[in-house]
Amino acid sequence: MATVKLITDAEAEKIPAVKEVFDDIRAARKTDFINNFWRAMANDPALLKRTWEGxxxxMMVEGNIDPMTREMIYIAVSIANSCQYCIHSHTAQARAKGMSDETYGELLSIVxxxxxxxxxxxxxxVPIDPEFVA
Amino acid sequence: MATVKLITDAEAEKIPAVKEVFDDIRAARKTDFINNFWRAMANDPALLKRTWEGxxxxMMVEGNIDPMTREMIYIAVSIANSCQYCIHSHTAQARAKGMSDETYGELLSIVxxxxxxxxxxxxxxVPIDPEFVA
Amino acid sequence: MATVKLITDAEAEKIPAVKEVFDDIRAARKTDFINNFWRAMANDPALLKRTWEGxxxxMMVEGNIDPMTREMIYIAVSIANSCQYCIHSHTAQARAKGMSDETYGELLSIVxxxxxxxxxxxxxxVPIDPEFVA
Amino acid sequence: MATVKLITDAEAEKIPAVKEVFDDIRAARKTDFINNFWRAMANDPALLKRTWEGxxxxMMVEGNIDPMTREMIYIAVSIANSCQYCIHSHTAQARAKGMSDETYGELLSIVxxxxxxxxxxxxxxVPIDPEFVA
Amino acid sequence: MATVKLITDAEAEKIPAVKEVFDDIRAARKTDFINNFWRAMANDPALLKRTWEGxxxxMMVEGNIDPMTREMIYIAVSIANSCQYCIHSHTAQARAKGMSDETYGELLSIVxxxxxxxxxxxxxxVPIDPEFVA
Amino acid sequence: MATVKLITDAEAEKIPAVKEVFDDIRAARKTDFINNFWRAMANDPALLKRTWEGxxxxMMVEGNIDPMTREMIYIAVSIANSCQYCIHSHTAQARAKGMSDETYGELLSIVxxxxxxxxxxxxxxVPIDPEFVA
Incomplete structure (x- = not known):
């Protein structure tokens, strides 16, 4: 019941700007699976590309925060913003990156x-303590 | 400009249920500083105690998520919920627990x-992909 | 799975205060279709009337903002407030008032x-720049 | 009372990645004024650049939605997300782009x-009417 | 630092549609005090009138919910929506209508x-239990 | 489509820390029914216990606010936070505690x-009136 149609692979084949991003998603993630978020975004190829590049x-760079923790922060924001799809997709990704049931329980406790x-x-x-201002 | 008065140490001395929690906060955190959140909560000693125990x-147990990351998840939720005091206090605590400027930038990028x-x-x-449902 | 029953036309016939609003909705919108929002509201005829008048x-007056843009602003707020029904109903209405796929993509990009x-x-x-204060 | 320091022009001069964006902001907006948002973002030059490019x-392309309306949609989201700085900055920009007091009143009425x-x-x-699903 | 000016009594005197509402507020509340919300709203007399009538x-009718509880529900929503002004004004009103410190503590505990x-x-x-669906 | 499995009674029998809470819920509520929230929480027995104790x-103590009103305040917060399950469960509980259709209409009007x-x-x-600051 999306407000836009979900672009299939057959349709993506005919829109070079979409096909290019779909190919890059598959290569970067080492899977053939393209989830519905990208298929919905593909209705606007420029927005699709910008979002994927962002x-x-x-999320896909080396840095101080490890990949699993990045997904957990993503989940925290998605819960507070009540985004059901995002909660499902990033919980699945956090688990795929090693989040155990115990760690997930800790995350929910903190959130x-x-x-x-x-x-x-x-x-x-409550007024901000002067001690908290750098 | 709180909606309640902030309980001073002198006032806390006269309310055993408050003094007990304030003492425990000082002991657990190894500092004499009691921030305004607890001074506001002290208007309701039962709520104060329940919240501190929670x-x-x-936040103060050994677990899979390290203390600095716990604060960062706290910040993420506080941003999404627009809680100014919480953002200030938990950013200060995350920094005290080792969050560098670079890590903070990564956190803001993810949030x-x-x-x-x-x-x-x-x-x-966007409809939830069946692949995301366990 | 509403928390209230949806008032049918047969039931509305028996409640003059509801029938009057339903008739007005049909006349104002030039359609026989009454969507579920109004059928749910009809459980409280005074609230129904107040909301419809509002x-x-x-939304149905001449003004500086054109009807399609009004719906687009409505969508923006409904997204930020995570109101699924509102997103569906106002996206349908924005489209009925001329919102193209391209314009919808621009809206989503801005939101x-x-x-x-x-x-x-x-x-x-971030502290507010003095330049932004009138 | 930001959680980061605001990068001054003198400091920006010493960080080429920041100076480049500040110069581009000034050129694109045809003003010497750099508001605090960008000075705060400048603590993370990569995030600064990514956000400015976004x-x-x-916001600065030709499209179906005119520049003033873009700012008004921005205001609507910022109100729903309770972002005080954003409300101030985008209301100022909407006014600079022609939003009259009357139009602003219409915007607030819709939001x-x-x-x-x-x-x-x-x-x-309320359950979604089948009529709203494309 | 409002985004609109606050209409003074002197200014209201010159705008009959505003003066009429201000007079009605004073009569209904039995006080000469007009708080800033109405002075801000007065920039759009039609919105002012509609909001006051709403x-x-x-809030000012006899009903099943008593006046103090109405204010407490208002506070609950205002907290969840992070509206600082609303929290201050409705907490003041709830107290004026009899909310004790103890009751306020209970409210904060529930919220x-x-x-x-x-x-x-x-x-x-969590999926909705069939038992909760009427 | 929860992100965790729902713990059945058969499974709860094998986890003493869960069984103890389930037994206490049944005793306190005088019903055999355990709703899905607790079955989901049971994946983390410590979080389950902490939440039930909270x-x-x-919600289950004598106080100034009566049980039905407590549920109504809960509903108000759950609506503002867009929590669908919470809205269903607490609306059912408010009704079980005496909330009439008319009172529910008043609640929705206030919210x-x-x-x-x-x-x-x-x-x-809008700037906060000094009159609202205690």
């Missing part, structure tokens, strides 16, 4: 504790 | 990318 | 960019 | 009506 | 518990 | 009015 630059204290702090409008 | 159980794709996915109402 | 006053920078700004707690 | 690709009906629909969990 | 119809479980449920994407 | 301490004015206030960035 994702590669942020839900943060939400609880976020609402307490916002409710009481 | 925080200890989630903002997630928000961007959260809104794209929600806008297009 | 909608007419904001998702805004979400990305919203999270960056909130994360860094 | 903004140019979405707040959408929020009202978003919460009604979500509260009642 | 507020009277919802923050709800936020915690909201995030847990959304994170785990 | 719920008992907040949606609050959302409308939240967005207006945030959009206009």
């Amino acid at each position: 994702l590669k630059a942020v 839900s504790l943060a939400a609880q204290t976020n609402h307490l702090v916002t409710g009481m409008q | 925080l200890k159980a989630v 903002s990318l997630a928000a961007q794709t959260n809104h794209l996915v929600t806008g297009m109402q | 909608l007419k006053a904001v 998702s960019l805004a979400a990305q920078t919203n999270h960056l700004v909130t994360g860094m707690q | 903004l140019k690709a979405v 707040s009506l959408a929020a009202q009906t978003n919460h009604l629909v979500t509260g009642m969990q | 507020l009277k119809a919802v 923050s518990l709800a936020a915690q479980t909201n995030h847990l449920v959304t994170g785990m994407q | 719920l008992k301490a907040v 949606s009015l609050a959302a409308q004015t939240n967005h207006l206030v945030t959009g206009m960035q």
